[in-house]
Amino acid sequence: MARLTAIGCGPGDPDLITIKAKKAIDAARTILCPASREDRPSIALSIARPLIDPARGQRVVKLVFPMTRDPAVLEETWDRNAEEMAREVEAAGSAVYLTVGDPYLYSTWMYLHARLARDHPEIEIDVVPGIVSAFMFASRAGMSLAEGAEKLTIVPSCYDLTQVRELARSSDTMVFLKDGQYFGQVIELLREAGYAPDSPLAIGQDLGTERERVTKTTLGEVDADTSQMRYFSILMVRRARNG
Amino acid sequence: MARLTAIGCGPGDPDLITIKAKKAIDAARTILCPASREDRPSIALSIARPLIDPARGQRVVKLVFPMTRDPAVLEETWDRNAEEMAREVEAAGSAVYLTVGDPYLYSTWMYLHARLARDHPEIEIDVVPGIVSAFMFASRAGMSLAEGAEKLTIVPSCYDLTQVRELARSSDTMVFLKDGQYFGQVIELLREAGYAPDSPLAIGQDLGTERERVTKTTLGEVDADTSQMRYFSILMVRRARNG
Numbered sequence: 001m002a003r004l005t006a007i008g009c010g011p012g013d014p015d016l017i018t019i020k021a022k023k024a025i026d027a028a029r030t031i032l033c034p035a036s037r038e039d040r041p042s043i044a045l046s047i048a049r050p051l052i053d054p055a056r057g058q059r060v061v062k063l064v065f066p067m068t069r070d071p072a073v074l075e076e077t078w079d080r081n082a083e084e085m086a087r088e089v090e091a092a093g094s095a096v097y098l099t100v101g102d103p104y105l106y107s108t109w110m111y112l113h114a115r116l117a118r119d120h121p122e123i124e125i126d127v128v129p130g131i132v133s134a135f136m137f138a139s140r141a142g143m144s145l146a147e148g149a150e151k152l153t154i155v156p157s158c159y160d161l162t163q164v165r166e167l168a169r170s171s172d173t174m175v176f177l178k179d180g181q182y183f184g185q186v187i188e189l190l191r192e193a194g195y196a197p198d199s200p201l202a203i204g205q206d207l208g209t210e211r212e213r214v215t216k217t218t219l220g221e222v223d224a225d226t227s228q229m230r231y232f233s234i235l236m237v238r239r240a241r242n243g
Numbered sequence: 244m245a246r247l248t249a250i251g252c253g254p255g256d257p258d259l260i261t262i263k264a265k266k267a268i269d270a271a272r273t274i275l276c277p278a279s280r281e282d283r284p285s286i287a288l289s290i291a292r293p294l295i296d297p298a299r300g301q302r303v304v305k306l307v308f309p310m311t312r313d314p315a316v317l318e319e320t321w322d323r324n325a326e327e328m329a330r331e332v333e334a335a336g337s338a339v340y341l342t343v344g345d346p347y348l349y350s351t352w353m354y355l356h357a358r359l360a361r362d363h364p365e366i367e368i369d370v371v372p373g374i375v376s377a378f379m380f381a382s383r384a385g386m387s388l389a390e391g392a393e394k395l396t397i398v399p400s401c402y403d404l405t406q407v408r409e410l411a412r413s414s415d416t417m418v419f420l421k422d423g424q425y426f427g428q429v430i431e432l433l434r435e436a437g438y439a440p441d442s443p444l445a446i447g448q449d450l451g452t453e454r455e456r457v458t459k460t461t462l463g464e465v466d467a468d469t470s471q472m473r474y475f476s477i478l479m480v481r482r483a484r485n486g
Binding site (some may be wrong): 008013014015016018019020022023051067102103104105106107110113117125127128129130131133134135139142143144145146147148149150152153154155156157159160163165166167169170171182205233 | 251253256257258260261262263265266276345346347348349350353358360368370371373374375378379381382385386387388390391392393394395396397398399402403406407409410411412413414417441468
């Protein structure tokens with residue numbers, strides 16, 4: 001039976017890949033990875049590269065997922081890539097698919113998985129979870145994501161601010177993933193939602209790269225100049241005990 | 244300079260430990276781990292055990308954290324264990340502290356970290372993130388935690404149901420961590436919060452053990468007999484697109 005293993009490669013440091021993922025990469029005959037264009041590098045592949053032994057001569061196949069929100073283009077992309085994956089997995093007998101972070105959090109893997117399960121039940125599928133950026137960021141900032149009975153909410157970009165406002169009122173920790181240009185509005189919203197000025201707040205930019213910057217401050221002290229924020233940013237705030 | 248590395252050992256499978264954590268364990272002269280009583284095994288240690296080479300003769304020290312919510316006992320426990328950690332780290336020059344899951348999500352590590360940073364600035368501290376149970380569970384159930392612009396909320400036990408209700412209204416995915424005896428109320432609440440009957444729902448019990456059970460269903464179909472739920476349970480629900 002042909003076997004496909006989807007692998008969460010974590011947020012960037014190859015050493016944050018799990019032992020299980022390393023074993024699956026070693027065992028695979030083909031390595032599949034996503035890229036936004038044929039001539040662009042795959043970020044997931046670049047994370048896993050130090051773990052791939054070139055002496056094994058594994059076949060590396062880039063699947064192209066263009067950056068778009070057009071539903072018709074997305075559907076076509078997922079269909080096409082799921083079919084290409086199925087062909088590669090069946091030809092090789094065993095393959096891995098590399099994704100950034102975790103395969104089930106804001107990843108294209110789930111669309112591929114749904115199609116493969118529906119159209120190619122002959123392929124056995126395993127998934128290896130990966131570390132996501134929010135956890136790596138918490139360890140960098142030395143700040144808890146949640147303690148005791150606290151509730152944690154993760155908000156991606158493309159904010160519906162009405163919903164975010166309601167979530168902020170009832171959550172104890174909020175993590176906002178890219179993109180940084182919204183952070184000015186988010187900070188205002190958190191203040192309105194009753195987070196006290198001494199609520200710890202951390203902002204990270206370009207994590208895992210040479211330009212990485214982690215700023216620890218409070219909601220009261222955070223600089224309003226968030227227009228300088230880069231796209232790959234993360235903001236984490238914890239409700240102060242007295243807040 | 245003495246160095247302490249806090250390590251997230253993940254949800255149970257030793258292979259879900261990261262390569263970075265494995266390297267830190269190998270390099271440490273002392274291995275510290277939490278246990279609820281002196282005569283009880285440390286769960287974190289039992290996860291990492293297959294990675295520990297007995298030939299290295301590393302010193303293993305159990306720190307006792309009694310199961311209590313008494314604030315005075317907790318404070319005393321954290322103070323005492325932080326001091327014991329500091330003594331061990333300084334004696335050994337390098338040590339690791341093993342925790343289940345991730346050190347910054349519902350872990351005692353943060354209380355220790357705060358005390359060490361305040362009272363022992365001479366100790367260099369690193370933190371290695373770990374896979375948390377919600378991500379392992381998503382991979383087992385083959386269910387996304389969040390896609391696109393969806394918001395994810397994680398709720399631990401000891402529910403304040405008023406806040407949970409407000410969170411449920413604005414979140415797209417909810418993950419409820421132990422304990423299972425509350426799940427009946429949670430299911431009712433999700434229905435009231437407007438999650439449609441066809442919202443995918445999964446329940447896991449005793450994950451990573453021989454008794455592991457994963458049930459995939461929908462909010463409309465889920466069996467009301469949740470009183471059978473064990474303490475170490477997890478419930479995940481995703482808002483149906485038409486919900």
